Every structure is written in structure tokens, then in C-alpha cells.
Amino acid sequence: MAVPPVPSEPLLFEAVITPPRGLGRAGLRALALLLALPAAGAAALFAALGAWPVTGFLGGELGLVLGLIALHRRRSARRLEIVQLTAGRLTVTRCDGRGRREEESLDPYWSRVALRERAGAACELHLTAPRRRAVEIGRDLGDAERRDLAAALSAALRRYREPLFDNPQLRE
Template sequence: MTSGNDFDPEREPPELFSALLTPHRSLNSTGFLVLMGFLSTVSFAAGLAFLLMGAWPVLGFFGLDVLAIYWAFRINFRHARATEEISVTLYELRVRRVSHRGHVAEYVLNPLWVQLDQKSHAEFGIEKLYLVSKGRRISIASFLGPDEKASFAKALTAALQAARRGPTYNPVSQCL
């Protein structure tokens, strides 16, 4: 317990910014089941028509088409498990990236020395966002579209500026 402006080392610094980024997928599992059911029905009906005309190998190729589409969607859903978590406190900027295979990469940077760099295209907007510190560039927010990247960059820049200003004393929040 501290009073006034005393320093409390056990108290966690406030989180200035936190974002959990995930890839966007427009088709959920219910939509996937409906789509696969529709494709299976159409392929079976078309294959059955070819079978009745005497072209029996076509039925197998229609089945392979449905199997290939199923396999492609399963890979797409597996890649949707990737995440990127970015948080900023007064003392650190933490980037935690989890790949679709579960591999974790974590970067901890000093927010005082981090610069947010962006690669923009005149027609498409922001294409890439990078955190630059000590000669190292870390690509972030690759899941987002150009407009979302612009909004994300604005919020992250504001958090980095707040971290550079340092802690402020607020007597109202200290009393609560």
C-alpha cells in the first residue's frame, strides 16, 4: 500500500494499447457445410447423368473435384488459426505472433525507441506496417486491409506517443 506519489514496484503498469489481430474469413463452419453439401449434390447429380450415358469415369472426377475443394477449405480454415497480439505499456511494446501451426514468436521492444514505418501505395493505401527498433524491422498487422491498417497505425502511434510522455499522476484515480 502506498500513499500519494510513492512508487509501488509490484503494481503493474497500465496497458496503453492492446490488440488481438486474426485473419478474416468470410465463410463460417455452417456456411462451409452448406456449400459442401450443395457442391456434393450437384457433382453427384452431374456424375450420375454421365454414368447413365456410359461415361462412368466422369463420376470419379466429379468426386475428386469435391475432395479438392474440401481440402482447400480445410487448409484455409487451418491458416485462420494464426493470431498476432500487440500490447503497449509505459515500459514495453510486446508483439506475440502465433502461426497457424502453433509456433510462437515473441518480440519485446522499448516503446521509447520504436518507430512505426509504413509502406504505402498511392492507389491502394497502406500495404505494410513495420516496427523499427535498433536496426530491426518487424512486420505487423499483415492480416488487415489498407483502411484497417491506417486506423491501427493511428491508434498504435497514439499509444507510442503516450508511452514516450511517460506516467502521469492523476489524483482522482489514485484515490480509488
């Protein structure tokens, strides 16, 4: 798993986004069993018919499918997206399943959160800034989580742009 960058300034907001892990070890075992039972039945049928060399292909196919599922699980466990707001910048850091890292920095004062609704599809969440392309965030989130992230990040940016100053001399 990638280690998030350590900001030199204090964090005002941070969101760590990981893809959902839908299949645990027990689920993977159950899936392997569900895939192995029909393959074993077909292998027994082919062996009874005298076409025993086909059983090796069925076993190879089963191993390939299970290996690809395990590879997908391992790579999705490494995926990570971090949105950090500090006093000087808004940073979006992405790490993909292969360990490649991508970082985008925006000026937090001019950045805006845009939630784009699409008919019949999931909404999109973007960070926009003048003279820059929009940066999509929260790709691995569902609609409800994207809306929550949009509300929380908008509130954090609003607090950054409009700070409350407490001067004891002005209190009554």
C-alpha cells in the same frame, strides 16, 4: 487458439489481430452444395454415357476441394497477432496456423510507427527502431483497420514517451 503471454508489467496498450472469418458454417454448407450440384450433374452425364468410373474421380475431386477449404478455415482460426506495450518493451507476438510462435521485442521509447502507402495496393504498417529491421504488423487487416491501429499505437507510444505527471503540490 494461442494464449497471449502474460506480461509481468502492467499493459499500456494491447491489440489482438485475427484474420477475418468470411465463411461461417452455413456459408460452407452453401458452398459445398454449389460445388456438389455441377459435380453430380457431370457424374450423371458420364454414368449415362457408360463412363461410370469417372464418377469416382468427380467425387474425389469434390472431397479434396472441400477438405482443403476446411483445412484453410481451421488454420486461419488459429492465426493470431498480439501487439503489447508495457513500461519496458513493445512486443509483437505472432502465432501461425500450425501453432508456431514468433516474438519480436522493441524498445518502446525508440520505436516509431510507419504507415507506408503504396500506389494501387494495400498500405503497410511497420514498427521501426534504430539499428533494427522494421517489423511489419497488421498483415491481416484492411487499409482502414491498419490506419486505426497506426493511430492508436502512435498515441500509446506518445503517451509512454511523454507522460503527464500530476503533482498535487503544484496545483493552484
